[in-house]
Amino acid sequence: MEERLRLGDPADVGRLLRAEEFRVDHPFRVSRRIFGASTLDLEGTEHRKRKRGWWAGFGKQWVGSVTVREMVDSAVADGFARAHASNDLLQACVYIPNRVVLDLLDLPEIDPIEHYESLKPVLRILGGLPESNDCVAQAKDYIQRVVRDVKVPWFSDLSDEARTAELALFLVAGAETTVVALEVLTSAWWNDADAVTADVHSAGSGSVVMRLLTQDAPLGLTTRYAAREVFIDTVGRIPRGAMVDVDLASASLQSDPGETDARRNAQRYVFGAGAHRCPGDRLAVLEAQVYLEGLLALDASEYAPVVADEPRPSTFRHLPWRALERTTNSRAGTPGENGARDA
Numbered sequence: 001m002e003e004r005l006r007l008g009d010p011a012d013v014g015r016l017l018r019a020e021e022f023r024v025d026h027p028f029r030v031s032r033r034i035f036g037a038s039t040l041d042l043e044g045t046e047h048r049k050r051k052r053g054w055w056a057g058f059g060k061q062w063v064g065s066v067t068v069r070e071m072v073d074s075a076v077a078d079g080f081a082r083a084h085a086s087n088d089l090l091q092a093c094v095y096i097p098n099r100v101v102l103d104l105l106d107l108p109e110i111d112p113i114e115h116y117e118s119l120k121p122v123l124r125i126l127g128g129l130p131e132s133n134d135c136v137a138q139a140k141d142y143i144q145r146v147v148r149d150v151k152v153p154w155f156s157d158l159s160d161e162a163r164t165a166e167l168a169l170f171l172v173a174g175a176e177t178t179v180v181a182l183e184v185l186t187s188a189w190w191n192d193a194d195a196v197t198a199d200v201h202s203a204g205s206g207s208v209v210m211r212l213l214t215q216d217a218p219l220g221l222t223t224r225y226a227a228r229e230v231f232i233d234t235v236g237r238i239p240r241g242a243m244v245d246v247d248l249a250s251a252s253l254q255s256d257p258g259e260t261d262a263r264r265n266a267q268r269y270v271f272g273a274g275a276h277r278c279p280g281d282r283l284a285v286l287e288a289q290v291y292l293e294g295l296l297a298l299d300a301s302e303y304a305p306v307v308a309d310e311p312r313p314s315t316f317r318h319l320p321w322r323a324l325e326r327t328t329n330s331r332a333g334t335p336g337e338n339g340a341r342d343a
Helices: 010-018 030-035 044-057 066-086 090-104 112-126 133-148 160-191 193-203 205-215 248-253 262-270 281-295
Strands: 004-007 221-226 230-232 236-238 243-247 303-307 321-326
Touching (some): 030 160, 044 160, 066 090, 066 281, 160 205, 193 205
Parallel strands (some): 004 243
16 A cells, blocks of 8 residues: 655645656546546646646736736626625635636536536545545536537647646636635635725735635645655655645645745745646636625625535635525624634
């Protein structure tokens, strides 16, 4: 049986994410079983080739364009409208990233909420939660059907199999990390709306987004394996083949409180580092900024969480809430009854 370690010290995490001896191309990674051999699970020349395609598509100039800003603004407005209609603010967190991804893939006819429900079994498995094999298989079939309908020329220089893997990765993981990021912002706003509002007014929404995601990383764990024997001072010998759970949430939370550049500090762990750093982080941050600015127009005291039936997942760290409903009472009940304020 393979040895398995979990490391969350910031210095160790930095090395695990950057050092060549810690690799991702392991045949038993859950993501590889879901998407196939995507950028997420490749190393070397093929990884670099595919990653260049991602960077070209999500560059700073593209994210800063008027077209992208208008698309995100529209998705956020529609997301808040959908949340209002369903009386669940968390529906906006689901709607916005999935609407953006579906629009980028030129699939406007697919409803983002229904789409997300179809993905749920796969998302649960990726998040470390139990799910039946039949439900996972149905979700994987759904992903393949959607990907077959994509006509935009993204990743057109790849083989059909490789293009399918990259599109599946974007369709699922590209939205899910942002869904959780928006939930994290929602939690921070609900717990102390006055403080978040004051911070946005003084430092700007971009700075506040990065600070909040540093304090509560949306992606909690990623995995690596040791391609050769390694010695790390804080843990000792790591044998070849050992699986390592990289605790991004702990590393982010333990980051230097004296760090003045919150954006750089947060990106170091929230979005990963090295060759496998998230290629869509700029788009995710833009969606988060626009969403946070929209939250400030609401009254947090009018909302109360509904506790989830399961604990917070360790990978995609969804809130321990099923919903955040608007009520006639001002945060009625105790924290234990409607979702602990520090959740």
